[in-house]
Amino acid sequence: MNKRPTIRDVAALAGVSVATVSRVLSGDYPVAGNTRTKVQRAVRELDYVVNAHARALSGATSNVVALVMYDVVTPFFAHIASGVEYQATESDRLCLVCTTHGDPDRELEIVKLMREQHADAVILVGGVLMNDDYRERMYRYAKGLEDAGSRLVLCGRPSLGPDFPAITVEYDNAGGAYAATSHLLSAGHRRIVLLGGPVGNTTFDARLDGYRRAMEAFRVPVDPALVVHDDMSQDAGFRQTQRLLAAGADFTAIFAANDLAAAGAMRALRAAGKRVPDDVSIIGYDDTPMAPELFPALTSVHLPHEELGRTAVKLALQRGENSTRQHVMLGTHIAMRDSVRPLI
Amino acid sequence: MNKRPTIRDVAALAGVSVATVSRVLSGDYPVAGNTRTKVQRAVRELDYVVNAHARALSGATSNVVALVMYDVVTPFFAHIASGVEYQATESDRLCLVCTTHGDPDRELEIVKLMREQHADAVILVGGVLMNDDYRERMYRYAKGLEDAGSRLVLCGRPSLGPDFPAITVEYDNAGGAYAATSHLLSAGHRRIVLLGGPVGNTTFDARLDGYRRAMEAFRVPVDPALVVHDDMSQDAGFRQTQRLLAAGADFTAIFAANDLAAAGAMRALRAAGKRVPDDVSIIGYDDTPMAPELFPALTSVHLPHEELGRTAVKLALQRGENSTRQHVMLGTHIAMRDSVRPLI
DNA sequence: AGCGGCTTGGAAAGCGGTTTCTAAAGCCGT
């Protein structure tokens, strides 16, 4: 195994100093065309490539962006990863990917590793359960990253406090829910069920809020009987819809705060002999891959996952005044399909 | 922005030399318990983390595994990535992910970047179109990687020659096709259509070969009229099956060399009033996410994507004699569902 | 007491780049 050539070998072959070689390779520093050519020829001849570690050690930046998320196969995460990778490449960075599988300790360990790697940006996606120890350590690591000149980006998860040194990027859940509810209201629906999530969950609280605000904007009173809270599983959607039907609740549309619950609701409606969208219109949230596959194809609030990833990287790499602590909300749009129809 | 502490700061605070600190942190080198404690306390106090680049520059290894593939969202690639990431973590390595989107130049550029990064392993997944320039450059890069002590792994793509310094991991396509065909033969089928791919494509040639060998093993002559070649799209599966039906071909089962073609075939059969599996049994290949969703759920040859990823990393990291050039074939199994039934 | 062997800790030489500081050319006008 022949040793790889170093910059000194190139310098020797080209008959110049290592400083000159370095400048030819990476600098905007002026080098005479003649010298430049000699160096480039030597580089080609030796098949020389720079050592990224030496460069990172000497210079300031590692040109690496780190992505930390739950896993890599779930479409939600895969699409975010796609956006991150795309933008990282666009910005001449490499992309490290790590998975936590929901383990907070593992996440902390990864963030620590990223500190060792001096990653330009560390992007944390999705939530983990936090306890006090987690908060304390994450806080310390975040400070450490800041000291080292790395940026921390939190995607779709709450910050750890107002002075927590991180960029936050999230979906406008309230806005999406507002748009979905308005869509139904504009179609003439007034009696709209909200299949909501557990109270206290920031995501679902925001979606509930959007529902409320849209109803208010259309001057439609919210009937508490039509607002339900459950765990957002398909079963929950089924169960809650069945319960409403059994109770003889009066409604012409359902806004499910995720697609899973919407699918459950559709099943319950079908079981009760109700037709979608003829008898009941329904709109979901998240626009998961299942939405277009359902029958009828489910209209759903689409979340721009790839854009989330791209935005995270862009914000992290843009250097400027107080760019370490920003909060960005990404707009959503409705993927129109066949599960909503105007009320005659 | 306070500067991050270095090993010298730790040494100073602990009142020992940098060599001792280094040994405490990474060595199996014996250090007195007393000294060790002092160092660890200093590390904690300063919130010190090693600089991975300095370590990589000084030591030999970067502890990074690079994965290069078409994209990150296609389930096939996502699952391989999952396996790679899993095994990399298991082996205390980080995982760099890059996408090519099928562009050979981009792929070469990435491999060059990985040379700069001194990745322990570079894993190339899936095929790209090769021309002479590509071969020449890839060959040179592969040599460079070998010189630098990195391992190159080719997953599911042909090697560039017998002396090409790379590990090859692939699915046993012939074996999978043999198993699939045997499965139909064991169920009593004799007139079995093969929906095959373009001649000259190594993957589909191997699957054809497996079909042939299974037929031979059961002493069933292969009827050339039942062996078709097309582009393996859903349309092709539909078209070819329709053609066979129109020609009045005599068959009781179809082995489609991928799930897409199988889906097309099922559509054609249904259109012709044939029932699956009552009139015609059908088996697919690849066990894509669509297979269980089809009606009836498609029996298909399952490929262990995650295992492929794990194996690639394991082989790359195992250091030993002539471990740079191996060829491993991964076995497949049949995911049994509802599209095959015994011929009475 | 003197000595070899073992454990432990330090000094210093890399690893392969970037960058600062300095000096040699080259150019111009006079």
Added chain:
DNA sequence: ACGGCTTTAGAAACCGCTTTCCAAGCCGCT
């Protein structure tokens, strides 16, 4: 021919760690 200015190139000091080479201290032994 010479002084001053701009290019261009080199020497050397880092960046932060690992590891080799040594030396000191301590042990048991003769």
